[in-house]
Amino acid sequence: MNERIRTMLRLEDLFARFDHFADKQESHDHHAALMVMFEIMEVASRADLKSDLIQELERQKHTLEALRNNPQIAEDALDQILNDIEHASAKLLEMVGRIGQYLRDNEWLMSIKQRTSIPGGACEFDLPSYYYWQRKPADARQADLRDWIAPLTPLQDGFAIVLHLLRDSGKAMHYTARNGVFQQMSGGKIVQLLKVSLEESYACVPELSANKYAINVRFTHPVTGQDKPRQFEGDVEFNLTYCNL
Structure with a gap:
């Protein structure tokens, strides 16, 4: 019902797709994962998502802490969600600069992003180095994909908590x-x-x-x-x- 929540829902879908393709073995699946990662980068950088998440997590933390000593609330479950919120907030605070800037600074990845915006633009004769990467062992490609997405996962952890609390509300x-x-x-x-x-x-x-x-x-x-x-x-x-x- 508002653009902030729609952005979180879009990112939720994109991260799920990235995980789906990155966990597979074929190079075509890893190409799909890379394209999804570029989408995540673009969607996450369109709004002040990080500060919105930090503020919302802090607000939810105060709301939940007020439930302590409530006999209808399971203390262990409450402690778990509060710990998750604190961990997610700390990771978000560690993120510096524009979201996804480290990807934009990677000339090799940006050359792939630029060529794939052209229909059929990622053929082996267009991007021979990318063709070489696609012929690497599957576990090596998976390690690269996880390294590239890792700095963005604090966003995933943050909006996952917010959407979970929202859906259960x-x-x-x-x-x-x-x-x-x-x-x-x-x-x-x-x-x-x-x-x-x-x-x-x-x-x-x-x-x-x-x-x-x-x-x-x-x-x-x-x-x-x-x-x-x-x-x-x-x-x-x-x-x-x-x-x-």
Whole structure:
């Protein structure tokens, strides 16, 4: 519901994709991991993400510390999340300069990034040194990928905590979208994240739009092949969760 949370969600998806491809053995998978790393670099540098994360983690730390001695709170779980927050904050504070600048200073990596912006621009005759790297043993390529991504992982640790707390902050409510459409007045209520869940048997996808006055959910048939988007004809039972830190 705001650009800061959307940035974290984008990075969450990108880091997951990087891990997926980097853990594999084939050079084509490692090429994909490298392309995802360039995306992470660009997305992470667009906003003042580091300071936002540090401030949010500090705010959550104070909120959670106030729960001590609450009989409904498990002390060991509380200690664990507070330790995770302190560790993540310390690692973020150790990051200096522009996010990903060390990658921009690597001329070899930037030459690959520049050539891959051209369709088919990373062939062996375009980037012979990159072709040589792709023929190195898989464990050597994996070690390089992990070394290159390592300075960015404090961001991953930070937003993982924030998104975990955010997702767990809401309570799911059950609703029915009549003829695939649902609207609810929000009454000025501040929401940072909306979660929609439904049974896969419906074979439809939610499209959301919202402002400070109302939340609209429209279910449509998935677009496949040459189909055009069209509204789902039947009623849809779904859960909607309002999440806010």
